Amino acid sequence: MIGAIKNTLENLSHPGKSPLLLLAPTGVEAFNISARTIHSALHIPIKEINPLRGPSLINIQEELRNVKYILIDEMSFIGKNLLIKIDSRLRQAFPENATIPFGGRSIILVGDLGQLSPIMDNPVYASEGIAKELWNTFTTVVTLDTVFRQNGQSNEQLSFRSLLMNIRDAVPTIEDWKLLMTRTDTSVHATLKSSFDKAIHLFATNDDVNCHNKRLLRSLNCPIAISIATSVRSNYSMEGDEEGLELELLIAIGARVMLTSNLWTDAGLVNGALGVIQQIVYNPGSSPPEPPTYVLIKFDNYVGVSWDESFPQVVPITSIERGNKKQLPLKLAWGLTIHKSQGLTLERATINIGKQERQGMTFTAISRVKDLAGLRFQPPFSYDRYEKMSKLPGVKIRKDEEDRLRMITM
Numbered sequence: 364m365i366g367a368i369k370n371t372l373e374n375l376s377h378p379g380k381s382p383l384l385l386l387a388p389t390g391v392e393a394f395n396i397s398a399r400t401i402h403s404a405l406h407i408p409i410k411e412i413n414p415l416r417g418p419s420l421i422n423i424q425e426e427l428r429n430v431k432y433i434l435i436d437e438m439s440f441i442g443k444n445l446l447i448k449i450d451s452r453l454r455q456a457f458p459e460n461a462t463i464p465f466g467g468r469s470i471i472l473v474g475d476l477g478q479l480s481p482i483m484d485n486p487v488y489a490s491e492g493i494a495k496e497l498w499n500t501f502t503t504v505v506t507l508d509t510v511f512r513q514n515g516q517s518n519e520q521l522s523f524r525s526l527l528m529n530i531r532d533a534v535p536t537i538e539d540w541k542l543l544m545t546r547t548d549t550s551v552h553a554t555l556k557s558s559f560d561k562a563i564h565l566f567a568t569n570d571d572v573n574c575h576n577k578r579l580l581r582s583l584n585c586p587i588a589i590s591i592a593t594s595v596r597s598n599y600s601m602e603g604d605e606e607g608l609e610l611e612l613l614i615a616i617g618a619r620v621m622l623t624s625n626l627w628t629d630a631g632l633v634n635g636a637l638g639v640i641q642q643i644v645y646n647p648g649s650s651p652p653e654p655p656t657y658v659l660i661k662f663d664n665y666v667g668v669s670w671d672e673s674f675p676q677v678v679p680i681t682s683i684e685r686g687n688k689k690q691l692p693l694k695l696a697w698g699l700t701i702h703k704s705q706g707l708t709l710e711r712a713t714i715n716i717g718k719q720e721r722q723g724m725t726f727t728a729i730s731r732v733k734d735l736a737g738l739r740f741q742p743p744f745s746y747d748r749y750e751k752m753s754k755l756p757g758v759k760i761r762k763d764e765e766d767r768l769r770m771i772t773m
Contacts, residue, residue, distance in 0.1 A: 364507070365396050365473065367432060372432060382431040388440040390625040390633025392706040394664070396436055400634075401445070402627060405452040412448050415455055427456045431466065431469060438474035439723065442484025443494030451498055464500050472501065476761055479705055479723040494508060504513040504772045512708055513695060513733055523735045530726045531759045540749045546719040546738040559713050559736075559739040565699040565728050567717025576695035581619055587615045588643060591652040592690035593682075608683070608690040611652075616640055621696035621703075624683055630667030632678065637702060638662035639694055641677055654691055657681045701728045708732075714737045720751040722758060 365385070372383045385398035386405075393400045394595045401407060406415060406423055433453075435441065441449075453466035460467030480486045485503065487498045514526050545551075551559065552734060566572045580587060590612040608623070618640045626632040657679040665676045682689050701716075701724050709731045716725050732738055745767040752758070 375661045380429045384430045385431045387436045391635030394633045434471040438472040439478045442481030443490035504768045506772045533753045547743045562711035564713045572698040579697040583617045588651040590654040592688045608688045619697045620693045624692035632663045711737045764769035
């Protein structure tokens with residue numbers, strides 16, 4: 364659908380001057396729709412935003428000169444602070460419309476408010492002040508009601524789609540819970556268990572992800588190297604996670620890893636890209652715990668030129684600098700947080716939905732797969748845990764907002 368919108372708008376414009384800018388909150392989502400990330404395209408830093416000046420301001424004004432429409436995917440991830448930053452940057456990019464929301468550009472938001480909400484931010488519809496005023500400028504709503512990921516008309520698919528809609532609307536039923544509990548280790552056929560063991564595991568918390576990844580790393584039964592980040596400048600702290608770079612990274616040949624930086628979006632080297640380490644290379648005289656010179660990784664969805672024609676999809680990844688830290692932009696990735704999985708379509712997934720619910724978490728996790736047979740829950744969860752989705756205070760606010768949007772649906 365996004366591709367159809369893009370082609371239509373470009374066909375109506377002058378050749379080579381696309382009026383549409385496609386954006387997404389994360390690298391994986393940007394790659395899925397051949398877009399750019401919001402932060403890179405609009406020069407929005409992760410932390411504080413300051414007005415652009417000089418060459419930086421001239422560059423963004425030139426880059427966006429022909430843009431009249433901006434389509435942003437996965438709108439549930441856009442919180443009040445990010446929406447305000449988008450508005451501020453567009454007013455700068457189009458100074459002739461600096462008094463108009465979004466610099467006079469037509470903003471198209473695409474996505475499902477029933478999925479995960481922003482981290483460390485409030486949903487735009489639950490905000491007050493400037494963010495709420497900006498949100499209320501969206502007065503044209505188109506509601507799509509055909510499900511494509513879980514398509515099919517078999518009784519099993521119809522039941523699965525109905526179950527997903529109940530979860531999305533935070534209306535848990537005992538019948539749906541019993542159906543999901545047919546996908547635990549006690550019910551999944553023994554011949555399929557190994558395929559689920561090899562599939563991505565989704566967890567509610569980072570701690571659970573780290574424990575799973577370290578266990579799978581040890582199971583490789585091969586040497587494990589530690590890569591300790593180096594300091595770029597003396598007398599500066601390297602504590603914490605500086606925009607995706609780990610202080611200490613464990614790596615091994617055969618390890619499943621995820622890229623944590625947007626290195627080449629068009630080719631699929633994006634924050635969230637998955638792959639497997641093929642080789643770890645050090646310069647003569649270097650060894651762990653120094654970061655390696657480069658790591659050869661075979662990425663699942665790399666579509667760029669081959670580094671070596673004998674090994675398609677294999678790419679050398681080197682250390683990058685962020686803040687005061689220099690490190691490989693990688694994380695172990697046999698397991699991912701449910702938040703990190705939004706935007707992915709998986710053939711199979713083993714899911715641990717955790718003890719606490721977050722708005723949209725259970726729905727996002729389960730809806731990653733195409734059918735019920737692609738699910739395994741480990742461990743099983745009680746109906747009391749399942750029912751928690753209906754008791755979150757934000758659910759009523761979201762459903763009330765969706766009712767309001769339906770009233771203005773085209």
